[in-house]
Amino acid sequence: MKKRNLSLWAVLFWLLVWQAGSMALHSDILLVSPLRVLQTLLALIQTTRFWSSLLGSMGRILGGFLLAAALGTLLAALAASFKRVEELLAPLVLAMKTVPVASFIILALIWFGSRNLSVFIALVMVFPVMYTNVLSGIRARDDSLLEMARVFKIPALRRIRCIDLPQVMPYFRAGCTLGLGLCWKAGVAAEVIGMPVPSIGERLQQAKVYLDTPELFAWTLVIVLMSVGFEKLFMAALGALERRLTRL
Amino acid sequence: MIAIHKLCKAFDNKAVLRDFSCTMEDGCVTALMAPSGAGKTTLLRMLMGLETADSGEISGLSGRRISAVFQEDRLLENMNPVDNIRLTAPKLDRAVILREMAAMGLTDCENQPARELSGGMRRRVAILRALLCGADVIFLDEPFKGLDEATKALVVAETKRLCAGKTVLLVTHEEKEAAMMGAKQVVRMEMDVKNTSV
Numbered sequence: 331m332k333k334r335n336l337s338l339w340a341v342l343f344w345l346l347v348w349q350a351g352s353m354a355l356h357s358d359i360l361l362v363s364p365l366r367v368l369q370t371l372l373a374l375i376q377t378t379r380f381w382s383s384l385l386g387s388m389g390r391i392l393g394g395f396l397l398a399a400a401l402g403t404l405l406a407a408l409a410a411s412f413k414r415v416e417e418l419l420a421p422l423v424l425a426m427k428t429v430p431v432a433s434f435i436i437l438a439l440i441w442f443g444s445r446n447l448s449v450f451i452a453l454v455m456v457f458p459v460m461y462t463n464v465l466s467g468i469r470a471r472d473d474s475l476l477e478m479a480r481v482f483k484i485p486a487l488r489r490i491r492c493i494d495l496p497q498v499m500p501y502f503r504a505g506c507t508l509g510l511g512l513c514w515k516a517g518v519a520a521e522v523i524g525m526p527v528p529s530i531g532e533r534l535q536q537a538k539v540y541l542d543t544p545e546l547f548a549w550t551l552v553i554v555l556m557s558v559g560f561e562k563l564f565m566a567a568l569g570a571l572e573r574r575l576t577r578l
Numbered sequence: 579m580i581a582i583h584k585l586c587k588a589f590d591n592k593a594v595l596r597d598f599s600c601t602m603e604d605g606c607v608t609a610l611m612a613p614s615g616a617g618k619t620t621l622l623r624m625l626m627g628l629e630t631a632d633s634g635e636i637s638g639l640s641g642r643r644i645s646a647v648f649q650e651d652r653l654l655e656n657m658n659p660v661d662n663i664r665l666t667a668p669k670l671d672r673a674v675i676l677r678e679m680a681a682m683g684l685t686d687c688e689n690q691p692a693r694e695l696s697g698g699m700r701r702r703v704a705i706l707r708a709l710l711c712g713a714d715v716i717f718l719d720e721p722f723k724g725l726d727e728a729t730k731a732l733v734v735a736e737t738k739r740l741c742a743g744k745t746v747l748l749v750t751h752e753e754k755e756a757a758m759m760g761a762k763q764v765v766r767m768e769m770d771v772k773n774t775s776v
Contacts, residue, residue: 477628477648480627480628481645482646482666578657
């Protein structure tokens with residue numbers, strides 16, 4: 331059975347610490363209580379603006395993630411086959427890994443404006459992770475199995491489905507897990523700066539301006555839930571797709 | 579007929595095969611016997627198209643479907659025996675595979691992934707994969723290694739039956755195995771890489 335990373339008792343313990351902290355400070359601006367956050371969230375979800383902000387951000391950030399996953403996988407496959415492609419992409423990938431996300435956000439604001447900012451930022455953050463992981467996975471394939479496929483003249487599509495895919499998938503999955511966390515963090519950060527409307531980032535920025543800490547915490551909770559929920563959904567869908575593709 | 583003419587291969591200036599020549603008659607078993615390190619695996623790799631020779635030539639293989647039992651099993655660990663066999667023979671009926679598995683003493687394991695099979699079971703799956711894929715040239719690199727005597731007798735008999743009429747190169751250290759497989763020709767490779775045919 332898969333070991334759970336989160337224990338209920340530990341979550342409850344930190345919630346109690348949070349509650350005790352907010353009671354001690356006795357200021358909603360400094361540290362709002364978890365109960366108040368929940369109340370704010372319940373009030374928020376009854377508004378249409380909540381849903382339009384949520385869907386707006388989700389569409390852009392996950393669009394950027396999916397684009398990065400597709401592009402990263404495709405270019406990793408090309409780089410594994412052609413040394414020149416790998417050499418060509420190496421400086422770009424290094425730049426994406428090392429340039430601070432804030433620099434990318436400001437540059438993207440100048441180039442594209444705020445509307446599709448989070449798509450671009452999610453793409454820039456997730457692409458190097460997916461590219462590097464998938465390339466490592468392709469490189470780590472068992473040569474003896476590839477030789478077996480060559481000797482038996484197994485058609486390319488069947489080889490990819492039955493031999494390559496099961497070996498590369500653990501690397502792809504690891505990239506997706508990391509990338510999904512990254513894209514929400516970087517995407518929302520970009521929205522806070524660019525303030526596209528409607529978006530979660532714009533709501534966070536407004537909460538900051540009006541010192542509305544309960545709403546700030548409520549939106550943060552929404553981001554965490556979205557990130558975790560989508561990761562679970564995506565991984566389950568990926569597992570089902572993998573099982574279907576690798577079946578003979 | 580498959581003809582190997584003056585084949586040479588060296589790795590890092592160290593000769594592994596030098597002017598090796600032999601022929602393999604079509605439709606029968608040829609046994610290749612040699613001490614360890616004589617270059618058998620290198621020769622097989624060249625015959626299978628996995629290595630290129632430095633000089634010399636191999637004729638009689640183009641356009642023919644080949645299969646092999648490697649020294650290692652090279653099975654897909656997550657797949658069960660039936661799917662491992664169907665990987666190279668997708669049109670083969672499941673019932674036929676199960677029948678041939680049973681003939682090799684592989685029963686009640688058709689749904690187990692390869693990683694859960696014993697060494698002997700894995701070996702037999704690898705042998706069946708090579709024999710059932712419809713190849714007309716089959717390379718067997720010490721295929722019965724690691725099987726106990728009783729299982730070996732059964733597996734050799736089944737292998738011989740399934741190889742009937744096919745061109746087979748059997749690499750073995752044991753004269754007895756060559757005889758049990760009904761080898762019509764025995765090629766002996768010596769350490770100085772000169773061949774003698776019996």
